[in-house]
Structures are given as C-alpha cells and as structure tokens.
Amino acid sequence: MAEDCPQKVPAHVAIIMDGNGRWARARGLPRTMGHKKGVEAVREAVRTAGDLGISYLTLFAFSSENWRRPEAEVTDLMGLLKAFIRRDLADLHRENVRIRIIGEREHLRSDILPLLLEAEETTRNNTALTLVIAFNYGSRDEITRAMRKIAREVEAGRLQPQAITPELIDAHLDTAGMPDPDLIIRTSGEERLSNFLLWQGAYSELVFVPEFWPDFSRELFISTLERFATRERRFGGLAPITAAAGQ
Numbered sequence: 001m002a003e004d005c006p007q008k009v010p011a012h013v014a015i016i017m018d019g020n021g022r023w024a025r026a027r028g029l030p031r032t033m034g035h036k037k038g039v040e041a042v043r044e045a046v047r048t049a050g051d052l053g054i055s056y057l058t059l060f061a062f063s064s065e066n067w068r069r070p071e072a073e074v075t076d077l078m079g080l081l082k083a084f085i086r087r088d089l090a091d092l093h094r095e096n097v098r099i100r101i102i103g104e105r106e107h108l109r110s111d112i113l114p115l116l117l118e119a120e121e122t123t124r125n126n127t128a129l130t131l132v133i134a135f136n137y138g139s140r141d142e143i144t145r146a147m148r149k150i151a152r153e154v155e156a157g158r159l160q161p162q163a164i165t166p167e168l169i170d171a172h173l174d175t176a177g178m179p180d181p182d183l184i185i186r187t188s189g190e191e192r193l194s195n196f197l198l199w200q201g202a203y204s205e206l207v208f209v210p211e212f213w214p215d216f217s218r219e220l221f222i223s224t225l226e227r228f229a230t231r232e233r234r235f236g237g238l239a240p241i242t243a244a245a246g247q
C-alpha cells in the first residue's frame with residue numbers, strides 16, 4: 001500500500017468521468033483530444049486504485065444514452081475503448097487486474113463484443129483490483145433487464161413472487177456478486193448521477209469535484225478519498241454516539 005494512502009480506503013469506488021469535451025474546448029482542441037487525454041487519466045486512476053488497495057474500480061465509459069451523440073464521436077469513443085483493451089490488456093493481466101464489463105451486450109457491434117469478452121475471460125482468475133467498465137450501461141436499462149429475467153422465472157413457475165427480495169434483484173443485475181460502491185465520484189462540477197448505479201448506489205457517498213476528467217490525477221484521487229474518509233456512513237441507522245446515548 002502506498003505511503004500517501006488515506007486511512008479508510010473504500011472497497012469500491014465508482015467514477016463518472018465527465019468533462020472531456022470541456023477540457024478540450026478550454027484549450028481550443030477538438031473533443032476527440034479530450035477523450036484521448038481521458039484515456040490517460042483512466043490509466044492513472046487504475047494504477048492509483050491498485051496501489052491504494054481499492055478492490056473494485058467502476059468507470060462509466062459509455063452510457064446507453066451516449067448513442068445520441070454525433071456518429072463521429074461515438075465511433076471515436078468506441079475506437080478508444082477498443083484501443084485501450086488491445087493495448088492495455090496484457091499489462092493489466094500482468095498486474096493481476098480482473099476486468100468485468102457491465103451494460104447491455106446483446107446488441108453490441110461484432111467488432112467490440114468479442115474484445116470485451118476476451119478481456120473478461122483472460123483476466124477472470126486475477127485477484128488484485130477488479131476494474132469494472134460500464135459500457136453501453138444505463139441503470140434503468142440494467143434494472144429493466146433484471147426485471148425481465150425475474151419475470152420469466154416467475155412465469156415458468158421456478159420462482160414465487162414472495163421470493164423476490166433485494167438480494168435476489170442484486171443477483172440479477174450486471175453487478176451480481178460485487179459489493180455496492182462505497183463512493184461515487186463525478187468530475188467536471190456536474191452534480192447528478194445520470195442513470196449510473198442507481199440501485200447499487202443507494203447508500204454510496206457522493207463526491208463531486210470541479211476538475212474535468214483529463215485532469216483527474218493521482219493527487220486528486222487521493223484528496224477525494226480523504227474527503228470520503230471524513231464522511232460518517234449510517235446506512236439509515238444512527239450515528240454510533242447518538243445510538244449509544246439512546247437519543
């Protein structure tokens with residue numbers, strides 16, 4: 001574990017990487033340059049998360065709503081993700097990183113799906129950081145797909161409606177088996193969740209930072225974790241001191 005590591009490191013950090021376009025515009029550069037720098041920030045965030053002993057790092061790479069962007073930008077983002085997997089998979093595997101992909105897969109283009117599956121398959125037994133890439137992901141879509149799977153089981157008579165519990169719903173989400181995010185970070189000053197981990201983030205701490213994603217450095221990651229470390233998490237219960245005093 002690194003020396004500059006905050007004391008209370010969350011097990012699962014999820015990040016909405018926002019502001020690539022504004023980072024580029026502020027420098028008079030095309031948006032594509034912002035996304036390119038964004039990939040470098042991804043590499044640094046993955047390294048930092050591994051160094052600090054974070055178990056799960058989830059990155060919102062492409063939302064189910066991002067298809068509404070101009071075709072050239074969609075192609076650009078796809079190209080960057082493909083290049084990232086092609087170039088970085090071997091290094092990530094060597095560093096014992098396990099990759100998991102969340103999001104709708106069935107309708108993905110044939111040039112991207114096999115790469116995502118290969119990344120998962122190659123790294124499936126790795127035991128260091130789990131890097132979760134949210135790709136073609138939207139929470140409402142994920143929950144809808146989970147509900148359909150559950151409804152089919154009920155329809156087939158394999159499941160009683162009373163057996164539908166939060167745990168059962170968890171097990172039908174793309175994130176099945178992962179802990180809920182302790183911390184959700186969003187860069188660029190926007191303060192909303194944008195359809196990201198809505199179910200899983202029920203008790204997540206939210207930290208919004210004004211910097212654009214390409215500027216999300218190791219130092220900024222660590223200072224964000226320090227802000228998290230000051231939060232008191234109650235999960236709907238009472239603060240320990242209040243509970244002890246019976247107030």
Ligand code: FPP
Nearest residue numbers: 017018019020021022038039061080081084
């Ligand atoms: C938001 O910036 C960022 C995205 C829509 C995509 C994030 C993708 C990457 C960083 C690259 C690929 C990912 C991986 C995991 C290799 P924006 O374009 O919405 O910025 P703006 O709000 O300033 O326009």
